[in-house]
Every structure is written in C-alpha cells, then in structure tokens.
Amino acid sequence: MSFLKSLCNLHIFIRFPLTSLDMYVGMMCTAKKCGIRFQPPAIILIYESEIKGKIRQRIMPVRNFSKFSDCTRAAEQLKNNPRHKSYLEQVSLRQLEKLFSFLRGYLSGQSLAETMEQIRQETTIDPEEDLNKLDDKELAKRKSIMDELFEKNQKKKDDPNFVYDIEVEFPQDDQLQSCGWDTESADEF
Amino acid sequence: MAEHRTKPSELDQGKCDADDNVKIICLGDSAVGKSKLMERFLMDGFQPQQLSTYALTLYKHTATVDGKTILVDFWDTAGQERFQSMHASYYHKAHACIMVFDVQRKVTYKNLSAWYTELREFRPEIPCLVVANKIDADINVTQKSFNFAKKFSLPLYFVSAADGTNVVKLFNDAIRLAVSYKQNSQDFMDEILQELENFNLEQEEEDVPDQEQSGSIETPSEEVASPHS
Ligand SMILES: Nc1nc2c(ncn2[C@@H]2O[C@H](COP(=O)(O)OP(=O)(O)OP(=O)(O)O)[C@@H](O)[C@H]2O)c(=O)[nH]1
Numbered sequence A: 001m002s003f004l005k006s007l008c009n010l011h012i013f014i015r016f017p018l019t020s021l022d023m024y025v026g027m028m029c030t031a032k033k034c035g036i037r038f039q040p041p042a043i044i045l046i047y048e049s050e051i052k053g054k055i056r057q058r059i060m061p062v063r064n065f066s067k068f069s070d071c072t073r074a075a076e077q078l079k080n081n082p083r084h085k086s087y088l089e090q091v092s093l094r095q096l097e098k099l100f101s102f103l104r105g106y107l108s109g110q111s112l113a114e115t116m117e118q119i120r121q122e123t124t125i126d127p128e129e130d131l132n133k134l135d136d137k138e139l140a141k142r143k144s145i146m147d148e149l150f151e152k153n154q155k156k157k158d159d160p161n162f163v164y165d166i167e168v169e170f171p172q173d174d175q176l177q178s179c180g181w182d183t184e185s186a187d188e189f
Numbered sequence B: 001m002a003e004h005r006t007k008p009s010e011l012d013q014g015k016c017d018a019d020d021n022v023k024i025i026c027l028g029d030s031a032v033g034k035s036k037l038m039e040r041f042l043m044d045g046f047q048p049q050q051l052s053t054y055a056l057t058l059y060k061h062t063a064t065v066d067g068k069t070i071l072v073d074f075w076d077t078a079g080q081e082r083f084q085s086m087h088a089s090y091y092h093k094a095h096a097c098i099m100v101f102d103v104q105r106k107v108t109y110k111n112l113s114a115w116y117t118e119l120r121e122f123r124p125e126i127p128c129l130v131v132a133n134k135i136d137a138d139i140n141v142t143q144k145s146f147n148f149a150k151k152f153s154l155p156l157y158f159v160s161a162a163d164g165t166n167v168v169k170l171f172n173d174a175i176r177l178a179v180s181y182k183q184n185s186q187d188f189m190d191e192i193l194q195e196l197e198n199f200n201l202e203q204e205e206e207d208v209p210d211q212e213q214s215g216s217i218e219t220p221s222e223e224v225a226s227p228h229s
C-alpha cells in the first residue's frame, strides 16, 4: 500500500512542473478519450492541447473509493476537483459516472459482462416500469437518463436557426397502421 | 373573508387589466414531459410558482385571443401517485386540459384512460387535448393511429418538447379552446342566473365561493368542483 502511495506521489511529483503550464493549456484542450484504470485506480484522460497540437495523457488518481461508494458523487467530486476541472470540461458527468461504475463492479468482484449489464440497466429506461410509483430520487434518476436523448435532440433558443413556432401536420387518416397499443376489444381503446 | 387570501393584489391586478382569465391544467403520468412542454412554450417569459414540493407548478401567461388580452393560469401538475389527494384542486374550475403521454412508454398511453375518467368526474365538459410527446425519439409514431383520441373524439397532437415541433400550436389551441369554453359556459350560466332572477331568487352565493377557493390549493378535500364556473 505504501508502495502504491509513493507511486502516486512520485507520479504527481514528476508531473508537477508541467501542471501550471497544463492549467493554462487546459482551457483550450480537446478531450480525446477518457478511461479508467483499475489498479491503482485512476481516471485517465487522453487529450490534445491546442497550442502544440500534442497528444497528452492525464492520470487522475481515484482515492477513497470502495465497492460501496456512490458513483454519481465520485464523478461530481472529480469533475469539480480544482486540479482537474479544466481538463474535464468536455467529459460529461454521465461518462465519468459510467467509468466509476466499472471500477465499482471490479471492486465488488463482478465480471466485466456483469458490470456492463448492470450499467445498461442503470442507463436505460424500462418502458414497462410505472414511474408514477417511484420516489423523488428514483424518478430523478430516470429523468436524467431521459435527459441524454432530450439534450441531444434539443433545439436551443440560442441556436442561430432556432424557430419558436414549428408546425408540422401529421394527419390521422384511416389508412394509418395502428400503434399496436390499442386493444382489439370494443370497450378498451 | 378577503383577508384570508394569500396573494390578492397580484391576482386582482391581472384580472383588472385582462379581458378574461382562464385556467389550463396539464396532466399525465410522471416523466411524460409536461414540465418540459410548458418550459418550451413559455421560454424565458415565465415566473413559475412552485407549490408543495413538486406537486404543482403554476405559470402565469398573457395571451391575445381575437384582440382580447387573456390571462392564463397554467397548472403544471406532477404525475407521481403520492399527489393523488391534490387532484381535486387541479381540476377545480379548469377551462381546458392538456393530457400528455410519452410515445416511448406504452404504460403512459394506457394510463390516459384513468386520467380521462378522473377528469370527466370533475369536469364533464371542458376541452381536452391529447398530446403524444417525444416524437423526436421516434418519428415513425406520427404515421400510426392512436385510438384513444379517436374514441373520445379528442384532438391529438404529435409534439416534441425537445425540438419544439407543434408545441406552440398545442398551447395556442388550448388557450383558444379554454376561452371559448369559458365564454360559452358563462353564457349558459348567465342564462340560468337570468331565469333564477325571474323567479326572484337571490344569487348572492354565486360569487363568494368563486373568489375564496381560487387560492386554496392545500385543502382540496373541501372543494367539490361544479361542472361549470
Ligand atoms: N427525447 C425527448 N425527451 C423528452 C421530451 N420531453 C421531455 N423529455 C424527457 O423526459 C424527462 C421528463 O420530463 P418532465 O417534463 O420532467 O416530465 P413531467 O411530465 O413534468 O413529469 P412529472 O412532473 O414527474 O409528472 C425530461 O427530463 C426529459 O429528459 C421530448 O420531447 N423529447
């Protein structure tokens, strides 16, 4: 353990002289890839610094994370960490959360396939689930999953070709195929 | 009894300036996109008033219909079951209803019948607009038929709060329908009042509950909505 610790320190120590320069460059860096290393745990960012057009790697050690930790909180903490903040601007909270989920799975002894399945469940909406019955926290989780598509498809007000009133006609005539959600029986729709 | 009202000045101010005011409720299951639709329609021009932790968000909006200024109260309700006890107050004196489902989740479509039944218990006649939201997620649904709307002869809108398709049209139609419902039912009320007057009956009771109950959201149990107001 002390070996790992000193390795971490060494690591930071080596990079330290570069950090102040990196900070400046960081504002204009382009994230290429972001991954997780299990042993010793670290989030690794591959990015391009615009000034030199050079590909760099930034290793952000993960501390105090166990199989019981909350991935959302860990992701938030890392994203708000003053040392890493500017580098992680382009990396979404969701992506970081997912990386921490991989780590959590690893720490609880799950196989990669099991962890992937768990992540899939946590990041997709079960269309059968009755969301009316959930508590606030669970509902908020589902909504944040939905937000991903919402934000992708959203036309924002500050978009140069934003149009406030968009009207498209979708006539409901008799030739249409049924949505498949209506029951055949006469009483039900 | 006027002193019991919480925010009389603001409300009355609006009422004086506007030719008319209507209440429109937005209903449907949790996470179908009711709040996103409201926000897309109102953009920046809203000051929501959130009541009792997410159960209800009130938006005030001014619209112009046929040259008249209309003050619209939008009631954006929450679909969660734990707010069931508030429903009576949602329906109370509403003039139109926007009923939303999520085209990606069948349960929300199936639940329309429960929402609709409840709506009709409280408000047998108000216009109801059925909304298929999130068409951006699957545009093919716009080529399909949805019998719920047909069965009850309700207008159906294919919309997306995300990309904005048909959102403004939906709300403008809802406002129009609310205004025309109110005017017609008002005429109807006036006629009845006229008749009552002919019989030399006092019409005193008519106005009092009207004013009083407009702010009493926390005590829906007291409120028994009349079919017309
Ligand atoms: N793709 C897509 N997603 C949407 C659209 N509208 C809403 N959403 C997503 O659905 C989620 C829930 O939307 P809300 O507006 O909070 O739903 P609501 O009906 O107000 O839910 P309650 O207040 O809980 O009853 C949002 O977080 C969005 O991510 C849409 O038009 N398209």
Ligand SMILES: [Mg+2]
Residues within 6 Å of the ligand: B034, B035, B036, B076, B077, B078
């Ligand atoms: Mg809402």
